[in-house]
Amino acid sequence: xxxxxxxxxxxxxxxxxxxxxxxxxxxxxxxxxxxxxxxxxxxxxxxxxxxxxxxxxxxxxxxxxxxxxxxxxxxxxxxxxxxxxxxxxxxxxxxxxxxxxxxxxxxxxxxxxxxxxxxxxxxxxxxxxxxxxxxxxxxxxxxxxxxxxxxxxxxxxxxxxxxxxxxxxxxxxxxxxxxxxxxxxxxxxxxxxxxxxxxxxxxxxxxxxxxxxxxxxxxxxxxxxxxxxxxxxxxxxxxxxxxxxxxxxxxxxxxxxxxxxxxxxxxxxxxxxxxxxxxxxxxxxxxxxxxxxxxxxxxxxxxxxxxxxxxxxxxxxxxxxxxxxxxxxxxxxxxxxxxxxxxxxxxxxxxxxxxxxxxxxxxxxxxxxxxxxxxxxxxxxxxxxxxxxxxxxxxxxxxxxxxxxxxxxxxxxxxxxxxxxxxxxxxxxxxxxxxxxxxxxxxxxxxxxxxxxxxxxxxxxxxxxxxxxxxxxxxxxxxxxxxxxxxxxxxxxxxxxxxxxxxx
Amino acid sequence: xxxxxxxxxxxxxxxxxxxxxxxxxxxxxxxxxxxxxxxxxxxxxxxxxxxxxxxxxxxxxxxxxxxxxxxxxxxxxxxxxxxxxxxxxxxxxxxxxxxxxxxxxxxxxxxxxxxxxxxxxxxxxxxxxxxxxxxxxxxxxxxxxxxxxxxxxxxxxxxxxxxxxxxxxxxxxxxxxxxxxxxxxxxxxxxxxxxxxxxxxxxxxxxxxxxxxxxxxxxxxxxxxxxxxxxxxxxxxxxxxxxxxxxxxxxxxxxxxxxxxxxxxxxxxxxxxxxxxxxxxxxxxxxxxxxxxxxxxxxxxxxxxxxxxxxxxxxxxxxxxxxxxxxxxxxxxxxxxxxxxxxxxxxxxxxxxxxxxxxxxxxxxxxxxxxxxxxxxxxxxxxxxxxxxxxxxxxxxxxxxxxxxxxxxxxxxxxxxxxxxxxxxxxxxxxxxxxxxxxxxxxxxxxxxxxxxxxxxxxxxxxxxxxxxxxxxxxxxxxxxxxxxxxxx
Numbered sequence: 001x002x003x004x005x006x007x008x009x010x011x012x013x014x015x016x017x018x019x020x021x022x023x024x025x026x027x028x029x030x031x032x033x034x035x036x037x038x039x040x041x042x043x044x045x046x047x048x049x050x051x052x053x054x055x056x057x058x059x060x061x062x063x064x065x066x067x068x069x070x071x072x073x074x075x076x077x078x079x080x081x082x083x084x085x086x087x088x089x090x091x092x093x094x095x096x097x098x099x100x101x102x103x104x105x106x107x108x109x110x111x112x113x114x115x116x117x118x119x120x121x122x123x124x125x126x127x128x129x130x131x132x133x134x135x136x137x138x139x140x141x142x143x144x145x146x147x148x149x150x151x152x153x154x155x156x157x158x159x160x161x162x163x164x165x166x167x168x169x170x171x172x173x174x175x176x177x178x179x180x181x182x183x184x185x186x187x188x189x190x191x192x193x194x195x196x197x198x199x200x201x202x203x204x205x206x207x208x209x210x211x212x213x214x215x216x217x218x219x220x221x222x223x224x225x226x227x228x229x230x231x232x233x234x235x236x237x238x239x240x241x242x243x244x245x246x247x248x249x250x251x252x253x254x255x256x257x258x259x260x261x262x263x264x265x266x267x268x269x270x271x272x273x274x275x276x277x278x279x280x281x282x283x284x285x286x287x288x289x290x291x292x293x294x295x296x297x298x299x300x301x302x303x304x305x306x307x308x309x310x311x312x313x314x315x316x317x318x319x320x321x322x323x324x325x326x327x328x329x330x331x332x333x334x335x336x337x338x339x340x341x342x343x344x345x346x347x348x349x350x351x352x353x354x355x356x357x358x359x360x361x362x363x364x365x366x367x368x369x370x371x372x373x374x375x376x377x378x379x380x381x382x383x384x385x386x387x388x389x390x391x392x393x394x395x396x397x398x399x400x401x402x403x404x405x406x407x408x409x410x411x412x413x414x415x416x417x418x419x420x421x422x423x424x425x426x427x428x429x430x431x432x433x434x435x436x437x438x439x440x441x442x443x444x445x446x447x448x449x450x451x452x453x454x455x456x457x458x459x460x461x462x463x464x465x466x467x468x469x470x471x472x473x474x475x476x477x478x479x480x481x482x483x484x485x486x487x488x489x490x491x492x493x494x495x496x497x498x499x500x501x502x503x504x
Numbered sequence: 505x506x507x508x509x510x511x512x513x514x515x516x517x518x519x520x521x522x523x524x525x526x527x528x529x530x531x532x533x534x535x536x537x538x539x540x541x542x543x544x545x546x547x548x549x550x551x552x553x554x555x556x557x558x559x560x561x562x563x564x565x566x567x568x569x570x571x572x573x574x575x576x577x578x579x580x581x582x583x584x585x586x587x588x589x590x591x592x593x594x595x596x597x598x599x600x601x602x603x604x605x606x607x608x609x610x611x612x613x614x615x616x617x618x619x620x621x622x623x624x625x626x627x628x629x630x631x632x633x634x635x636x637x638x639x640x641x642x643x644x645x646x647x648x649x650x651x652x653x654x655x656x657x658x659x660x661x662x663x664x665x666x667x668x669x670x671x672x673x674x675x676x677x678x679x680x681x682x683x684x685x686x687x688x689x690x691x692x693x694x695x696x697x698x699x700x701x702x703x704x705x706x707x708x709x710x711x712x713x714x715x716x717x718x719x720x721x722x723x724x725x726x727x728x729x730x731x732x733x734x735x736x737x738x739x740x741x742x743x744x745x746x747x748x749x750x751x752x753x754x755x756x757x758x759x760x761x762x763x764x765x766x767x768x769x770x771x772x773x774x775x776x777x778x779x780x781x782x783x784x785x786x787x788x789x790x791x792x793x794x795x796x797x798x799x800x801x802x803x804x805x806x807x808x809x810x811x812x813x814x815x816x817x818x819x820x821x822x823x824x825x826x827x828x829x830x831x832x833x834x835x836x837x838x839x840x841x842x843x844x845x846x847x848x849x850x851x852x853x854x855x856x857x858x859x860x861x862x863x864x865x866x867x868x869x870x871x872x873x874x875x876x877x878x879x880x881x882x883x884x885x886x887x888x889x890x891x892x893x894x895x896x897x898x899x900x901x902x903x904x905x906x907x908x909x910x911x912x913x914x915x916x917x918x919x920x921x922x923x924x925x926x927x928x929x930x931x932x933x934x935x936x937x938x939x940x941x942x943x944x945x946x947x948x949x950x951x952x953x954x955x956x957x958x959x960x961x962x963x964x965x966x967x968x969x970x971x972x973x974x975x976x977x978x979x980x981x982x983x984x985x986x987x988x989x990x991x992x993x
Contacts, residue, residue, distance in 0.1 A: 038630035046576070074549070087922045092548065111545030113545065117515035118516065164616065164617050425638075
């Protein structure tokens with residue numbers, strides 16, 4: 001059995017996938033994927049390089065380079081710029097007709113050369129594209145030819161064809177490629193797994209470095225590696241803050257908290273001036289453990305566990321009360337630290353607000369749409385608030401998503417329409433069928449909300465029709481409290497008369 | 505020395521020929537090298553042919569369903585990216601049932617690895633059939649090649665030909681994969697030719713008048729078209745077809761019946777005006793409606809063509825009277841402010857003179873993403889001596905332009921906007937606009953207002969943490985006192 005599924009069974013409190021599936025079908029739940037139609041109508045996911053680029057933008061001094069047509073990097077810069085409202089630099093190998101015919105070696109080498117001279121990056125992350133995957137460019141080989149003897153300069157190939165997976169997989173692949181290449185650039189080559197979270201992580205290509213005497217009896221340090229998954233810079237910041245409050249040293253993979261939320265101070269940075277450093281990534285092999293908050297982005301953690309014995313702990317994204325509890329408890333256990341009073345205070349305040357808000361939120365029918373980990377987190381949080389998530393949708397096809405939502409459905413006794421790998425058209429149809437009263441989703445769902453006259457709380461990526469996308473904060477107790485206020489007040493604004501609450 | 509190698513380009517001296525500083529002594533053909541491939545790794549702002557095609561030419565058509573033959577990425581990025589609103593009004597007086605259909609929906613074939621190996625024809629066929637079934641209202645289906653499908657060699661023309669017959673409506677294939685041509689301009693070109701070849705001359709308009717025009721290259725960005733339309737109506741001129749802002753599929757089919765074509769965006773759409781002239785003998789006139797001066801000039805020229813000079817004068821007088829007080833206000837406020845215009849192409853020659861003559865500004869730098877020789881010649885003609893003209897600037901050059909030429913404001917697109925802000929340079933979007941429309945008489949006031957607002961944003965006075973306070977004996981005394989109070993407390 002693939003390890004990812006095994007992990008899931010262990011991690012979900014005794015439910016087994018078969019049970020979940022049986023129960024779901026007994027309850028008449030709709031598990032939709034792309035089976036019903038051929039075309040995608042208004043995609044709910046983006047392509048792999050976009051996720052890979054986001055991972056790279058959290059590495060200090062890194063330049064992302066897309067090996068493909070100019071359109072790939074321009075479209076992604078456009079998408080990232082309008083979301084983060086920050087300058088985004090993504091370079092391109094500018095492939096054209098003639099280079100398509102003769103292969104992209106010349107363009108890739110020229111691009112690496114130009115970037116190195118012009119921007120002097122500390123690292124270049126090269127993602128492939130549909131185009132260069134289709135013509136079969138061997139990026140590994142070309143990069144080796146470029147580097148020649150200069151093996152210390154990290155140029156990291158990341159295979160990210162858009163015809164497989166989504167930006168979520170691209171993010172996952174990029175993290176793994178970063179860690180693999182940086183911890184041992186000479187002996188480790190990037191593996192060619194197609195989709196990490198669907199596969200078994202059996203990686204024969206890798207030298208099992210644990211057998212290497214170098215790593216026997218090694219001393220792990222006190223640091224914790226933390227894989228956040230695709231979350232907003234403010235969420236990364238919140239998590240860093242929590243770690244600091246618990247006096248834990250950490251290495252964030254990767255830290256976009258400042259690089260994608262930078263101040264106006266007269267400085268312009270063409271490369272991230274803040275973020276995870278290369279030295280830190282190299283140091284991940286010595287950490288006490290890896291805490292991964294995204295089941296969809298854990299391949300770097302799996303790699304570190306398999307090859308360097310760094311324990312991987314998969315826990316849910318800390319959204320809402322119980323998931324944050326689990327995060328704090330895990331930190332406390334792994335770091336051997338007491339939970340500080342201040343954190344307990346924040347927990348109590350969130351709990352208090354949840355009690356206060358319950359009367360307004362109870363049984364409200366909500367739809368949640370976005371990246372799989374975020375949707376899983378929000379589904380749990382809203383369920384904790386007494387709400388009823390009736391439709392949950394992610395564009396990424398994921399068994400993990402389907403199963404984790406399934407478990408929650410059983411736990412809370414909810415009927416939930418699960419759309420995994422669907423599009424916005426599926427979402428729209430289910431929203432109409434299910435009489436949804438509140439929608440949580442990104443800007444792509446804004447038209448559905450306005451047409452169906454449903455209040456929308458914008459969350460996820462991309463949010464381009466409102467300001468502050470990088471500050472949308474849902475993780476931890478404090479942000480959870482603010483988010484709870486937002487949700488409840490949105491409900492009160494729409495469904496209660498103004499000025500007459502609380503009646504005496 | 506007309507060409508200049510920027511400091512930041514020392515390692516890529518090829519860039520020198522793309523940067524030209526206007527010198528009146530130079531011959532007219534001395535312009536930046538342009539419309540050539542970008543140096544790989546240069547942080548270009550350019551896009552791809554597919555973006556130019558779907559994002560500019562065809563995406564504005566209100567009643568066509570768009571099917572992108574691609575893996576998911578191109579479909580996702582081609583969705584909802586341009587601000588070209590549409591009404592549901594149809595030329596026969598009816599209503600198209602789906603409002604802003606062109607902005608709301610995009611379809612894709614969602615190619616997977618096996619399709620790349622075995623071909624995507626079957627999926628394309630099925631997707632088009634699906635699109636026709638899901639949106640029976642759509643009057644046509646446009647299918648787009650992308651990098652992947654261009655490479656695997658799917659015969660899209662064959663599929664759409666078959667399906668046109670099967671479905672009884674036009675299904676058109678556009679073959680502009682992302683890798684074709686050096687910029688998005690290639691996509692404009694392909695779009696023009698494909699639409700001309702397959703559609704123009706295939707239908708007849710419900711009625712014609714002696715005053716029918718095609719308004720070509722007007723995409724109704726943020727409602728630009730809706731500013732221009734009343735001018736024509738008041739002059740007694742009938743816009744038979746718009747190419748392609750707020751237009752319907754059939755309008756393109758009967759473009760051959762106009763008496764005159766007016767070419768608004770001359771970079772992206774002169775091609776089709778040319779083709780229509782050659783094939784059907786419909787003459788065309790290049791027009792410019794940015795800024796009150798050009799707007800008046802061109803309305804007069806159109807009026808003259810149709811013998812409607814008096815009507816044109818009435819429109820011009822009416823609008824000039826309306827905008828005059830605002831124009832005077834903004835001219836006073838913006839006098840002497842230096843501006844850098846960075847557009848896709850034509851706005852680089854549309855805007856400099858109106859900004860200088862009507863608003864008193866000084867254009868110090870202009871740059872384009874995809875302009876060709878003819879455009880650069882016009883740009884050069886309309887900017888003053890010593891203005892720097894840059895073809896396809898990279899991000900480092902952009903910083904150098906700011907340092908060297910010290911503009912007070914940049915007019916550009918969204919990718920450049922946040923870079924400008926970090927350099928403490930105000931920026932107004934001129935591709936998709938901030939608070940448009942920007943065309944015509946009234947639109948120019950909107951532009952002036954946005955420029956004024958950006959420059960006079962109070963935040964620019966607060967960039968420094970604290971004004972340095974000169975130390976005086978009184979101030980020291982105050983500080984001492986407050987410290988004493990604290991100590992006592």
